[in-house]
Amino acid sequence: xxxxxxxxxxxxxxxxxxxxxxxxxxxxxxxxxxxxxxxxxxxxxxxxxxxxxxxxxxxxxxxxxxxxxxxxxxxxxxxxxxxxxxxxxxxxxxxxxxxxxxxxxxxxxxxxxxxxxxxxxxxxxxxxxxxxxxxxxxxxxxxxxxxxxxxxxxxxxxxxxxxxxxxxxxxxxxxxxxxxxxxxxxxxxxxxxxxxxxxxxxxxxxxxxxxxxxxxxxxxxxxxxxxxxxxxxxxxxxxxxxxxxxxxxxxxxxxxxxxxxxxxxxxxxxxxxxxxxxxxxxxxxxxxxxxxxxxxxxxxxxxxxxxxxxxxxxxxxxxxxxxxxxxxxxxxxxxxxxxxxxxxxxxxxxx
Amino acid sequence: xxxxxxxxxxxxxxxxxxxxxxxxxxxxxxxxxxxxxxxxxxxxxxxxxxxxxxxxxxxxxxxxxxxxxxxxxxxxxxxxxxxxxxxxxxxxxxxxxxxxxxxxxxxxxxxxxxxxxxxxxxxxxxxxxxxxxxxxxxxxxxxxxxxxxxxxxxxxxxxxxxxxxxxxxxxxxxxxxxxxxxxxxxxxxxxxxxxxxxxxxxxxxxxxxxxxxxxxxxxxxxxxxxxxxxxxxxxxxxxxxxxxxxxxxxxxxxxxxxxxxxxxxxxxxxxxxxxxxxxxxxxxxxxxxxxxxxxxxxxxxxxxxxxxxxxxxxxxxxxxxxxxxxxxxx
Numbered sequence: 170x171x172x173x174x175x176x177x178x179x180x181x182x183x184x185x186x187x188x189x190x191x192x193x194x195x196x197x198x199x200x201x202x203x204x205x206x207x208x209x210x211x212x213x214x215x216x217x218x219x220x221x222x223x224x225x226x227x228x229x230x231x232x233x234x235x236x237x238x239x240x241x242x243x244x245x246x247x248x249x250x251x252x253x254x255x256x257x258x259x260x261x262x263x264x265x266x267x268x269x270x271x272x273x274x275x276x277x278x279x280x281x282x283x284x285x286x287x288x289x290x291x292x293x294x295x296x297x298x299x300x301x302x303x304x305x306x307x308x309x310x311x312x313x314x315x316x317x318x319x320x321x322x323x324x325x326x327x328x329x330x331x332x333x334x335x336x337x338x339x340x341x342x343x344x345x346x347x348x349x350x351x352x353x354x355x356x357x358x359x360x361x362x363x364x365x366x367x368x369x370x371x372x373x374x375x376x377x378x379x380x381x382x383x384x385x386x387x388x389x390x391x392x393x394x395x396x397x398x399x400x401x402x403x404x405x406x407x408x409x410x411x412x413x414x415x416x417x418x419x420x421x422x423x424x425x426x427x428x429x430x431x432x433x434x435x436x437x438x439x440x441x442x443x444x445x446x447x448x449x450x451x452x453x454x455x456x457x458x459x460x461x462x463x464x465x466x467x468x469x470x471x472x473x474x475x476x477x478x479x480x481x482x483x484x485x486x487x488x489x490x491x492x493x494x495x496x497x498x499x500x501x502x503x504x505x506x507x508x509x510x511x512x513x514x515x516x517x518x519x520x
Numbered sequence: 521x522x523x524x525x526x527x528x529x530x531x532x533x534x535x536x537x538x539x540x541x542x543x544x545x546x547x548x549x550x551x552x553x554x555x556x557x558x559x560x561x562x563x564x565x566x567x568x569x570x571x572x573x574x575x576x577x578x579x580x581x582x583x584x585x586x587x588x589x590x591x592x593x594x595x596x597x598x599x600x601x602x603x604x605x606x607x608x609x610x611x612x613x614x615x616x617x618x619x620x621x622x623x624x625x626x627x628x629x630x631x632x633x634x635x636x637x638x639x640x641x642x643x644x645x646x647x648x649x650x651x652x653x654x655x656x657x658x659x660x661x662x663x664x665x666x667x668x669x670x671x672x673x674x675x676x677x678x679x680x681x682x683x684x685x686x687x688x689x690x691x692x693x694x695x696x697x698x699x700x701x702x703x704x705x706x707x708x709x710x711x712x713x714x715x716x717x718x719x720x721x722x723x724x725x726x727x728x729x730x731x732x733x734x735x736x737x738x739x740x741x742x743x744x745x746x747x748x749x750x751x752x753x754x755x756x757x758x759x760x761x762x763x764x765x766x767x768x769x770x771x772x773x774x775x776x777x778x779x780x781x782x783x784x785x786x787x788x789x790x791x792x793x794x795x796x797x798x799x800x801x802x803x804x805x806x807x808x809x810x811x812x813x814x815x816x817x818x819x820x821x822x823x824x825x826x827x828x829x830x831x832x833x834x835x836x837x838x839x840x841x842x843x844x845x846x847x848x849x850x
Contacts, residue, residue, distance in 0.1 A: 221750050242756035254747030258769035267765075268755035319755070 170233050172197040172355030173218060173323055178227035180213055180379075187213055188379045190227065195357060195372065197232065200349050203359045204366040205376035205402070211359045212327055214376070218357065219248050219325050232322050242271075247316035251328040253308040255300040261311050262287075262296040268319045286314040289351065306337040313348070326358040330365065342369060363403055367391070375399050397516035400445050400509060406472055409451070409483045410443045412513065420444065420510065424477035426458070429505045435519035436510060442519060445509035448472065448486040457500020459483070464491035475499065538578075545574045591831065598824035612825035622826070624802060625809045628718055629833075632789060632805065635719070637782040639726050641775060644733020648741055649763060651734070661738070665731035672728070676795030679724045683710040712801045721803055724792050729785065733778045740774035741767060773847055780841035787834050806830045
């Protein structure tokens with residue numbers, strides 16, 4: 170049984186369609202991340218699952234139950250918001266217990282569940298404080314606690330770490346991952362940060378303009394993207410793309426002196442394509458035609474920003490330290506097996 | 521025409537007088553403590569200490585002249601006889617304590633104090649919440665706010681017509697009596713019904729103040745973060761619970777400000793009573809009673825004593841109001 174299942178789900182805002190028939194199955198206990206650029210509809214989709222947005226067409230099932238038209242409170246979901254959305258006039262304990270109180274649970278039971286959630290999240294010393302007296306990280310922990318207390322079938326996270334500073338974000342990322350292991354609940358997590366997506370997800374759903382571009386495990390998306398968008402979105406720094414053309418059974422690119430064998434039958438004669446190369450698949454080699462525009466030395470690795478003779482920009486990940494100001498020119502080499510090919514017009518992967 | 525020129529020249533002299541004062545006084549200050557030379561730093565520091573007083577000075581002067589002095593003078597007069605010729609000590613106050621009409625005014629003021637701010641705030645809150653959810657809500661809001669633009673005297677006259685009485689059998693020109701007779705009832709002289717007539721007067725002020733409460737509370741309601749409401753909906757709160765447990769507590773500070781602001785208006789209520797009943801038939805209030813003694817009976821001593829009592833009642837609420845309003849700003 171799926172934890173959450175979406176069948177041809179659509180959403181219109183007036184005459185504008187923002188979600189175009191999404192099909193998706195999230196397994197029970199799975200950690201699923203919706204990722205995509207802003208405005209891709211990932212938050213809208215999450216809010217539709219929560220019931221905060223009406224579903225225009227299609228069907229939403231939670232643990233096999235059709236909840237398309239159910240009230241948000243009857244769906245068995247709990248949500249953690251980017252802005253925490255704590256009730257400012259209530260203490261931490263009251264915030265966490267509010268949901269149970271609204272559903273008429275006895276006081277003793279509420280107290281027990283709040284205490285349990287506080288223990289899991291190490292919030293015990295803060296239970297009598299108001300949200301205004303908490304730090305950002307503590308507030309988000311309380312918001313997560315509020316979700317845990319209700320014992321939902323599905324946890325929904327709407328960019329929960331975006332308002333935290335970088336250090337806290339890493340900490341909370343680990344915390345949420347730990348929570349998922351401990352609770353074993355289905356979780357859907359929206360983010361635009363692909364590092365969060367890569368590190369936390371069992372399954373990543375890449376969205377663009379209200380459509381699913383690809384669904385898969387993080388490393389599957391990295392190693393085997395379906396199209397140029399996913400290839401460019403997953404991985405940091407992003408994949409390099411250079412224009413090329415299939416000529417005489419070879420892929421010829423103005424960026425590279427060498428040609429690549431047209432390994433796939435899809436690479437038909439005369440077709441214009443794009444070659445995709447991960448920054449870590451490229452190797453610097455002595456002198457060559459690639460001008461170094463800038464180098465970002467991070468200590469362990471360096472990102473070298475190069476300009477090809479064709480004018481295209483390439484980023485290379487290397488262990489070698491370079492002058493941050495750039496200057497000079499270098500050669501590049503790579504294993505042809507590491508190259509991805511995409512159709513220049515549709516962006517589809519040519520396998 | 522002469523009046524017109526007088527008005528124009530008053531405005532011109534006033535505006536340019538202000539400009540001249542602020543510009544001129546600052547110019548003089550900068551001459552005395554120039555921001556250059558060997559003592560530039562010291563001069564700037566001294567000038568900055570004096571400068572705020574140049575701006576505050578006129579306001580302090582006029583406030584003292586028109587607010588502080590009258591209060592002291594009223595208090596002084598309240599210790600004297602009717603024409604101020606003889607010092608009588610607390611006699612005016614002891615007289616007040618035993619005066620039946622004064623007690624009636626106090627009771628009525630307390631009733632006004634309980635009913636008008638409560639109902640105005642309640643109706644304002646409901647109007648704010650409900651008009652936010654309607655398509656024609658903004659038109660509704662304008663209509664509810666409109667009475668705010670009418671003076672209390674005007675409102676009193678309007679409502680006097682609504683309560684107007686004509687003998688049974690004659691055509692009723694008052695709206696309320698017309699409705700009553702249409703429903704088969706007997707026309708009433710509403711404003712003379714003891715006990716009830718005060719409430720008929722209060723309705724006028726509620727009618728006016730609801731608009732004020734609505735505008736302020738509507739802004740406060742819109743300031744509530746949408747996510748807290750969504751979180752409450754997910755937590756299973758019904759619309760009523762969302763309103764009373766999530767929205768209202770978050771705007772409690774604003775409600776307090778609205779409530780106390782209306783309370784102060786209520787304590788000073790004068791025009792409505794003056795126009796509609798002039799305090800007869802048991803509707804007397806403090807402000808009108810003060811007017812009666814000061815300007816009808818020409819007894820400055822007793823009138824001032826009532827004024828001082830009124831001021832003592834308003835002051836604590838005023839302080840609390842300012843305290844709350846400051847808290848809102850922060």
